[in-house]
Amino acid sequence: MSNITFGYVRVSTDDQTTENQKRSIAERYPNVRWYSDDAVSGAIVAAQRPKLSQLLETVQSGDTVVVAAIDRLGRNTVDVLTTVELMKNKGVSVVSLRENFDLSTPVGIAMLTMLAAMAQLERENIKARQLAGLERARAEGKNLGREKTIDDSQVASWRMSNNASIADTANHFSISVASVKRACRSAPPMK
Numbered sequence: 001m002s003n004i005t006f007g008y009v010r011v012s013t014d015d016q017t018t019e020n021q022k023r024s025i026a027e028r029y030p031n032v033r034w035y036s037d038d039a040v041s042g043a044i045v046a047a048q049r050p051k052l053s054q055l056l057e058t059v060q061s062g063d064t065v066v067v068a069a070i071d072r073l074g075r076n077t078v079d080v081l082t083t084v085e086l087m088k089n090k091g092v093s094v095v096s097l098r099e100n101f102d103l104s105t106p107v108g109i110a111m112l113t114m115l116a117a118m119a120q121l122e123r124e125n126i127k128a129r130q131l132a133g134l135e136r137a138r139a140e141g142k143n144l145g146r147e148k149t150i151d152d153s154q155v156a157s158w159r160m161s162n163n164a165s166i167a168d169t170a171n172h173f174s175i176s177v178a179s180v181k182r183a184c185r186s187a188p189p190m191k
Contacts, residue, residue: 001060001061001062001091002059002060002061002062002063003062003063004033004059004060004063004064005029005031005032005033005063005064005065005066006032006033006034006035006055006058006059006063006064006065006066007021007022007025007026007029007032007033007034007035007065007066007067008035008036008037008051008052008055008065008066008067008072008073009021009022009025009034009035009036009037009067009068009072010036010037010038010040010042010049010052010072011037011038011039011040012039012040012041012042013039014038014039016039018036018038020068021067021068021069021072022034024068024097025066025067025068025097028066028097029064029066032066035051035052035054035055036051037049037050037051037052041075042071042072042073042074042075043074043075043076045074045076045079046073046074046079046082046083052073052083056083056086056087059087059090059092060090060091060092061090061091061092062091062092063091063092063093064092064093064094064095065087065092065093065094065095066094066095066096066097067094067095067096067097068096068097068098069096069097069098069099070096070098070099070112070115070116070119071119075119075120075123076120077113077116077117077119077120080112080116081112081113081116084103084109084112088103088104088109092104094108096112099111099112099115150173150175150179150183152182152183152184152186152187153187153188155169155173155175155179155180155183155184155187156183156184156187157187158172158173159180159184166180166181166184
């Protein structure tokens with residue numbers, strides 16, 4: 001029976017660092033073997049994250065996996081629970097520092113289920129608020145997205161007067177072929 005403590009840390013983007021996570025884990029667990037997924041979204045399932053999938057293959061009965069917070073294992077409730085269940089079935093303890101519980105106990109699993117569900121609910125609420133904000137902005141007549149930089153009628157007019165192809169027009173205005181097509185469709189008809 002193994003008795004190794006593993007620290008798993010993850011950040012979603014290149015401009016983030018795992019140092020704070022490592023420091024908080026190392027304060028309580030000084031002899032840790034590290035697995036770090038850098039610039040890997042928590043939305044990617046555990047099995048597809050390079051270092052987490054490697055860790056899942058490495059751990060053995062009696063080992064402990066420590067995370068700074070449960071959301072480091074994933075954002076999706078089902079994926080987090082599946083990952084924890086997989087480790088539990090191998091006899092591995094999972095400890096989450098922020099939530100302050102050991103996920104190998106029945107109380108820990110119950111807490112994990114509730115916390116993961118609440119986190120997923122909050123993400124869905126944030127998404128709903130974002131969509132409501134976008135709808136409100138549209139209803140108020142606000143332009144969303146990039147500012148239009150080409151004059152559709154000018155593009156269509158130049159193409160017609162020069163009897164130019166779509167590709168030639170795109171080259172002339174330094175725009176994409178799709179932009180030329182859109183401009184020609186939306187430009188008012190020539191008189």
